[in-house]
Amino acid sequence: MTTSPARLASASILAALTLAAPLRAQTAAPDPAPAEQPGNAAPTGGDTDAVEEEVIVVNGARERGTVLGDIPPEVAFRAADIRAIGAGSIADLLNELAPQVRSGRGRGGEQPVVLLNGRRIAGFAEIRKLPPEALLRVEVLPEEVALKYGYAADQRVVNFVLRERFRAVTGEIDVGGPTGGDRQNYEIEANWLRIRDGKRLSIEAEVTRDTALFESDRDIRTGTPRRPFDLVGNISTPVPGGEIDPALSALAGAAVTVAGVPAGAATAAPTLSGFVPSANAANVTDITPFRTLLPDNRALSLAGSYGTSVFGDIAATFSGGLTATRTESRVGLPGVTLALPAGSPFSPFANDVGVFRYGPDALVQANDSWTGRAGLALNGTVARWQWTLTGNYNHAESDTLTDRGIDVTAAQARILAGDPALNPYGPAALDGALLRDRARTNTDIGDLQVVASGTMLPVPAGSLTASIKAGAQTLALRSDSTRAGIDRLTELSRTQGNFQGSFDLPLTSRRNDVLAAIGDLSANFNIAIDRLSDFGTLTTTGYGLNWKPSSALTLIASVTNQQGAPTIQQLGNPQLLTPNVRVFDFLTGTTADISRIDGGNPNLVADSRRVFKLGATFKPFDTRDVALTANYNKSRIDNPIAGFPTATAELEAAFPERFVRDAGGTLLSIDNRPVNFARSDREELRWGLTFSQPLKASAAELAAAAARRAAFEARRNAAGGAPGGPGAAGGAAGAGAGRPPGDRPGGGRPGGGGGRGGLDGRFQLSLFHTWHLTERILIRDGGPVLDLLNGSATGSGGGQPRHEIELRAGVGKSGLGARLGLNWQSATEVLADPSGATVAPGDLRFSGLTTLNLRLFADLGQRPELVKRASWLRGSRISLAINNLTDARLNVRDRSGTVPIGYQRDLVDPIGRTVTLSLRKLFF
Template sequence: MMSRSTAAGAALALIALTDAAAAQEAPAIASAPEPQAAPAIGQQSPADEVMGEDIVVTAGALRGSVVSDIQPDLVLNPADIRAYGASSLEDLLSQLSPQTSSGRGRGGEMPVVLLNGRRISGFQEMRAIPPEAIARIEVLPEETALAYGYRADQRVTNFVLRPRFRATTGEVELGAPTAGGRHDLEVQTSMIRIDNDNRMLLDFKLERATSLLESDRNIRQTATSLPYALGGNIIAPVNGDEIDPSLSSLAGQTVTIAAVPASAASGAPSLTDFANGANAPNNTDIGRYRTLSPETLDVTGGASLTRPLSGNVQMTLSARLTASSSESRLGLPTTDVALPAGNPFSPFASDTRLVGYSGVRGPLVRDNDEWSGRLAAAFNGDVNGWRWSLTASHDHDESRTLIDRSLDVSESQARIDALDPLFNPFAVNALNGPLNQDRSGSNTDRSLVEAVANKKLLDLPAGGVSTSFKLGLDHRDLNSYARRDGVEQETDLKRTQGTAQMSVDIPLTSRRRDVGAFLGDLSLNGNFETDQYSDFGNLITWGGGLTWRPIEILQVIGSYTSEQGAPTIQQLGNPLITTPNVRVFDYATGETVEISRLDGGNADLSADRRQVWKLGGRINPIKGTDLSLQADYVKTRISGPIASFPTATAEIEAAFPERFLRDGDGQLLLIDNRPVNFARSDKSELRWGFNFTEKLEPSKAEQAAMAARRAELEKLRAEAQASGKPIPGVPAWMQQQRPQGMPGSPPPGAGPGGPAGGPPRMAMGSMGEGRLQLSLFHTWRFTNTILIRDGVQELDLLNGSATGSSGGVSRHLVEARAAINKNGLGARATINWQSGTDVLVNPGGAASSEDLFFSDLATVNLRLWADLNQRFGLIRKAPWLRGTRISLGVDNLFDQRLSVHSRSGDTPINYQPDLIDPVGRRVEVSIRKLFF
């Protein structure tokens, strides 16, 4: 049985360690002061004077703030962060996607990420940092990115670390769909040490997922052009013709197909043997030979080290290695051999064909193996009022792909034609030969150096004129090869890009300086960038805008950007890969067919020009509450947009007939899926919503219990100090008497985070507190059109046209988040809804039976967790559970899938629910342990 002193000691350690998040916590900022020069690196910021979750700012800006007069759209303190239940910054950033997404980018970009208000060499430098090490998160508008040398098309997320923190974390996660068929495992661990400007991070992650087969779901198979089956079938030389009049006479009907009898494997069959299978062919469900989701393995490991080089210069070195592999099953190889009438194993009077599947080598597969490595360095400092950064990185990536296409049975055909009496074509695995395979691979290298400096160059009546300058050099080298049908193709592409960028922010009015105060705070900004490409010449980006704060609670931002963009080196030179047996819906015939798909680069791509208009605003309407309303209207026009080749609609095929290959009967055989330039695209949308956070104060009973526990533990500590004996199970630094009036303050000389890099102490005031968080964002798309080529009809993706296989573009998208966290127990719900779309054969014209209708879709993800560190009674009984968190997650809680049907109500084979979303509802359980 645990002794009283040991149990109390464990509880004392719990109080010092449980809420490590409380030592440096910052509240959400209703109105931040006008930013001032940040403290030099290595100096103690006034923001380090903390108590509980309240920051006491004695002078200057908050530690780690960004260089901008623009106010954040969202600020989170540690208690807010805990309400997300995240395991790492990567996980946390994913959950913040509704707040960090932007409509001004090209799509798919992650936000600009800063660390302590400084540039980093890349997100890999910090992705494994535990959320407990974060003191504050700021999400800012796109215009903030200009001050850091980025384009104003991505929101900025600034993570501010605690001055001191140390921990080792380990997490194991198991997941599986409730429908079964697949399971996945994730194991990750990290070690972090933070002591002001000294920082070290090591991390490792392994992810493994088994394959999910079509046989694990209710999948109707696609009808094949020929009656392939294991065991084989006999047909006439022209499929559908009569095989043999004698066989028809025996069967009493015209026979066009006959199953190969099982007895034929051991000897020559008779005509009577085939009569038993007349017009009743062998069938094979090949679902167990095709994957819905591949088997995957991903391993990654990284390290980063940060050290001060002098009083105001900081260096970070980082490295990362990643390896991944995947294997997909593509079905069984088919065989089709001619069986002459004179063959000793053929009972037929005329020539026939033997068609079937071959199982001798198992299914056709697609294997992909890839590894990548990255070395990076970042230097940040301040000199003569200039805040500067220098980042350098080198990335190397190698990828290898092997695809089985078909089985070469030419040798078997030769023996059949030679009437070889020893070769029975009906024998098990008789039709065999080497696999025809496509091989491809690529090696990619990228070296990047960027230097950024910003400063307020001069002071105007309304404030300082902020300027930012960037110079960059980017070199890429892509070597790729592809071998198809014995023909080798090699590509060697190199690109060097030089970049120069400048931005300026000019204040026009200021309430603080009483310059045009009746207008509030008004500033103009402008930016210019030139990119010199070795293969595309000079491309220009420029823009400007205004930021207006007429009153303290309201901020309005308007901007315009004109940008020229070159295709990526991968879009130009990726190796050509042909994947067989790919299901697509052929809108021309209204059927789902299996085709070969050609992927790779397109050397004929040209640069595009993008113009973006934005008007947005944010308001905090109710004083004293953490409620913010936000709205952004964005309009985008792109001339010559670069895009992956769209889905096979009639409109697309009419515009790109050379990209489709059909046989004489109109059957679709191949689609060239390489990227293309469209003529023009136009988009406009309004995204609006709110963020709300409410602090849940501890109840009177919780406050009383905590006061009693504190008194008991302080008494125990005093007794231990009087006797000279340490409290069992408690580090020595925790056993020192706290100064009066400062609960949770460190021992003399220890600093705000505990002695010499130890875990941060906690302030008792945060015990029992919780958070309620709500956010809701609605995206309303007004236009989304594409002109494929001049002279053809414009595609309206909101009204009947499509470029992707999942329908048109939803006019409405809703993202809702709700979370509650108190006393270590938390729950978070993520709700996404999108409106339905139509894909019409003749948009704006007559109805067609091939028109498709895609339903709306609502999905709910639920995450529950218990932070045992805050369950005091349990920890007193089982101290070894300290730092443990148990989580249960359910993705797609109600197992919803997109529903697709034609005008007649039928669902095309390619749009079966289990093909659209084979996983469905997925449950995961994770256990995370934090060692301080």
């Protein structure tokens, strides 16, 4: 038996973390669960008089808002850490934490599970626009924690813990665009938030606008069209390539296969000699002003949530929102071919010919959509059980109109009849109705889930705990489309009942002195059953071990077997044809403008997934915030669902019915609707570190802070304030006694958590490396295997990079901060024959890519010298973000070193470097 170097490296990294733990355990005592008590504190978040509350740790207690179970966070951020990131909203903060919250266990693209104060919520939309100043801490936890809240173990968990008291109105304006110009991005958002006495009220609004970017705004080369269309027109044979007229060839001195229409032909019938100057020199129209690289986008959203207590001690949250969007693209000019008979008064030719013209106006694809949502979350406690009920209803409507050409049927009939009043070179010949396809979709989704977690019975090492979830969901989709005059109607519905149970059994315990030398070891078993009206019964089973041999090290091993049905949208979305989509044809090594068909596929079947994970988290120091993590994931999916926008030889051989070519082999269309592949195998090792280091305040800064604290205490005492006490946990907010800092009579400023009023700065670093060991797809049983790491691809962006690195670094102190993000991926290649037996000119190499993002910000309210001169600066922040600092793009070349037309720099990434200026203000 042989061991590959990759797997040996995986084992070495995990083993290194395991063996390092005893070294720290020799000096480190077991970690008690910390708890935080608010002390006498002043407000923060833009208030220069603020001094944050100190964190007091009480041994043996649990912090408010802690998640269920015994799995500790991989990384946690306190208020000072959050402030140092300088995010404008919880959504922005989650985006900044992307490397830490990524999971390799799902099918791809899953977002993390989001909790609020350690409880389930109706959905992330409920809190996404809340200001980070309202947060006490943020915790990132492994996928296994998701089981304790009724979710599948294929998403990481992020727990946001709110302050007990907060009140502010937040406004932000963002203006930016690419440094290459010609596109602007605007965003205006506002949020009003109040948290007090166990109640939370939030109202928010957001408006965004991204202007269109056209191909003419960038340096785009266009290829020769398959047919010689032009705004003025060209003459060719009905099937281009033949001789137009021997007499014209004689006048030109060579066989003429194409000739440009003379400029005056629109007002008078041209002569044969009038075509001599343009013989074999077709008129050419620059179509780049009629094609968008990026569409015009507009969006408006309104949302709100209200949390309170009902029936005494049940925390209830009601939320809802509306979002309307419009997207509009230009997809080129409509090509029109008019048959011109030899006897026409407008034809000087002896043979029948074709007139190839472009319509004068660009084809448009426009989508109007809106969504509405309503959510409910109830959280309570019965005996030793914590329960949550969540309900959601979502309605969505989408209407897409796609222009596909001009109807010249009537004009063609008149030309064939020899009508002298209709000039085929004039505007009247193209004055037909616009041919337009339409696709409309209405979707309704209702969901109700009940989750209960608690202790079932005592065992020697602790207690057997369980999380039980039961729920139901109903989905309905109605789609109708009109394509090429043919109407199609699809109506689908699905009802689903589900049950999930997750059980945690402690096997050893240091605290209870059960095999204490081993450490803390617990086992998990979980099962889920989903009954779908259209797919029958689907099951999920899983099991795993959670081992903490010392206070420094946590090890997790788990196995999941899961069946999953396609979404109702994948089954029933309406067919949508988009013309003039530029793709690279790997079979011929050329770029083609095709018609792409999107929509649903009613023949999809459920997939079946098996995932094995081995993870380790190592925190080597008691006094330094350093965490090392490593996760090895191996998964196999039978019948995975995917689309394929790339015309590779392997895909076309497996699905020939999805590709249409003309007699000459030119690619005309791709049916991009999803299909089931036979199997996919994925294996990866992801490891990295997070580090946070306080930057101590100077003596002068501490003295100034002490003076501000004294002044604040005097003002608070004069107002009759008193320190707040600890409150109860809950989805809305904790309810505490007294008037805590940050909520004075008449409106207060937000309370703090940890640090010295913003004086203690932070240096933060996170670095993660993902090593893709296996990435293979079996297209069909008995068919070829796509090795995405070695020459195969299912997308237009190349294969799967074997290595990826994500770096985030930031520093913030005294209101000034900087954040740097780096993303790097290794090179890939796409080969016509991945086996290497033959070399094709269409083989492509995709370069590695490094992108740098830089954001500078100044919390002006934390600069006492500024606020003293201009008090209105309190709570203000100005930020400058530069994304893709070096304007890096993928460099794609074929065997000859040439950049294919479809992979030009500005087609691969039309945006490049962008600069955004943000102005943000908190009104307390």
